[in-house]
Amino acid sequence: MKPVLQVALDFLDLPRALKVAEEAVAGGADWFEAGTPLIKSEGLEAVRALRKKYPKKVIVADMKIIDTGRIEVEAAAKAGANVVGVLGEASAATIRECIEAARNYGAKIMVDLIECPDVVGRAKEAEALGAHFLGVHAAIDVQMQGLDPFKELREVSRAVGIPVSVAGGINSETAAEAVRAGATVVVVGGAIIKSADARNAAAEIKKALRTGQKIETKLYKRGSAKNIREILEKVSASNVSDALHRGGEIQGIFPVTKSLRLVGRAITVRTYPGDWAKPVEAIDEAKEGDVIVIDAGGAGPAVWG
DSSP, rough: OOOOEEEEESOHHHHHHHHHHHHHHHHHHEEEEEEEHHHHHOOOOHHHHHHOOOSSSSEEEEEEOOSSSSHHHHHHHHTSSEEEEEEETSSSHHHHHHHHHHHHHTTTEEEEEOOOOOOOHHHHHHHHHSEEEEEEEEEHHHHHHOOOTTHHHHHHHOOOOOOOEEESSSTTTTTTHHHHHHEEEEEEEEHHHHHHHHHHHHHHHHHHHOOOOOOOOOOOOOOOGGGHHHHHHHHHHHHHHHHTTSOOOOTOOOSSSSOOOOOOOEEEEEEEETTOOHHHHHHHOOOOOOOOEOOOOTSSSOOOO
């Protein structure tokens, strides 16, 4: 089986998901995944719409089933899903019922190993139960720490004989590495669906899968403290606020001159209204490129201008 590019349509809005799917298929996407957020928002109508638009494509319904397996697989398969996802943490009885229901309706089951304490052991059990695919997640936290995100993928792919899919922050720089680590199905979400040009993004990742080469990308990569300044220089304050779920922005600060960005290591100062001694001390402490941020208790006037 040649490496497959599966695009995870993790949207809340069906028209937007279909628009991105159209761009991605032009770039060479092989399979489409009706992501869990999309199914929860739009129901199985998302699967029906994808099936209607792409009658010959493999459609994956990421149901994350953990109970009532038979009826949920039946519903997804009737809606047009070729592959239905069940959580590896589900009971053996539930996984078995999912597999039996899939067999009745001509679908296949992907057992998602996310959060399984014994990933390899559960992978072997799922294969013995009759699963068609196994899903491994390259943990984002592991990527951000600079560790090997494909360690579990290698272990699982060596332990089983059925195809393994991998998901989790994959882009054109890491897609080929995922295949070398044992993935048959490479699941990509953000690097395609959040890109300005989904067609080009899909084409770059498909090229990486086809050639086995790492294709450099500037966006949709996990950063670390080492390159935080470089990352912040590429985005706006609004981007940062959104990433913090609008909970971490500083109130009452606005640029006097428009179109400027202020980026630097923060030197934080807490003082009292009228006391400017600490801000002066901060000037001595700060290095070139640092930004002094002063908390004066919310009272004016400013202790420094």
